[in-house]
Amino acid sequence: MTTLIWLRDDLRLADHPALTAACAAAHGPVVALWIHETRRTDEENNRHGPRPLGAAARWWYHRSLQQLAPRLANLGIPLVLARGDAANVMRRVVDTVQPTCVHWTRRYAPAACRLDAAIKQELNSCTEVHSHPGSLLVEPWLMQTANGSHYQVFTPFSRAVADLPLGALLPEPSPVDAPDGAATALSTLREDGVLQNLEDLGLLDDGPAWWDDTLEQHWEPGELAARQQLDAIDGWLPGYAKRRDLPGEERSTSRISPRLRCGELSPRQALTAARSSTAAGEDIAAWTRQLYWREFCWHLLHYRGDLEDTPMRSAFAEFPYRPDDHLARAWRQGRTGIDLVDGGMWQLWQAGWMHNRVRMVAASLFTKNMLQPWQDGEQWFWDTLVDADEAINPVSWQWVAGSGADAAPYFRVFNPELQRSRFDPRSCYVERWIPAGLDRPIVPVVNLAESRREALAAYQQVSAASAADARPERG
């Protein structure tokens, strides 16, 4: 009579419809499972499952799971861990544990949907499977434009979400009741090598040796710290609308993104906290808008599973990027000779995170002034950001690169020097993050004025080609 809850990107106890349902319906032990998933492809090269976590995100999950396990144990729920292909793991766990019911929080990337659907179909022969909302404010398929298609433009999308009553977004949360008893079949799985200790999951492999310590100085993963952060919203939300663009300010932004990434907080908790805060309307609106961006990115990814590496505007598949190891390396290493970008890349390397305005500037330099493919930059961010999100990261890169459906016009090329003087006028940010004595070029590796002109010229090729494509054929 065991109930299984498969945790994925929902590492919390509160506001957790799947966990609540698992505990409420349980007539016996509840077992929680988390899988360090690897992705596979099928015969037709379709991706299955979520994108494998990058190194920084793996560190976060490791720490967050470390926090979560004892808290689940207090509820009488053992957290078991496994590594590998999710379908295989699920098959073996279900065979052994024999749950009457399996619960999980829905995910929305097409590749993950395909995998979950396949697992659900396979398990349905022997057990009930229930998927629950919980990671988005609103299910993507409930948001439609007037003509019945999905949204492609942020502004009307955000208006439509904002107009929804809060009650329509997600069902009301109920507290988690501790189930009784604990599972017993787990030792078999442990002997079979299916289940692993956290330390053996491999989440900390492949990162730099010092990264664990460094990230530890900047972050405290786990739901409890996340809740404290959100509970203190009246301390940091006032002034957000103005301060959010100043990366050098203390508490410039909420830094809540990794919490949402792994589900230590639900987006609804975030939205509710904002709406009930004492901050000014413009601050609430500005921050809420960021939550809506997250929502919009997932909305897009749900319908465009390939946007991780494929430009949404197909003309950009022909963009004349000029991959260059020397330039790409200078960018990754924070040695471009351009203060704001180097500062950002060093913040990223040290804190596993970068202020959003700096992300835009760094991405603009990479894709435009340097003419490097946005996919390469996206991959670097994917590996180094603790908040690297399957939807937000590629959508944001495409937004900057100009290849997104609702992207910034290509000719919006940021001038990083101007951006620094405007948003970091006293160089607080730059000085904080660029290591003292770093060997860094005095002359920028790209000439900003000249490379800007070249980027605009390169764009002319693409826009001319796409105009030719759009022209109706004669005859």
Added chain:
DNA sequence: TGAAATGTTGGGGCG
């Protein structure tokens, strides 16, 4: 959630 080029206006210096 740009930047640069180009255009316009108006005040002040000056012949």
Added chain:
DNA sequence: ACGCCCCAACATTTC
């Protein structure tokens, strides 16, 4: 008083 020029300060257009 007037025209002329310069140029800052905006505004508009273009990329």
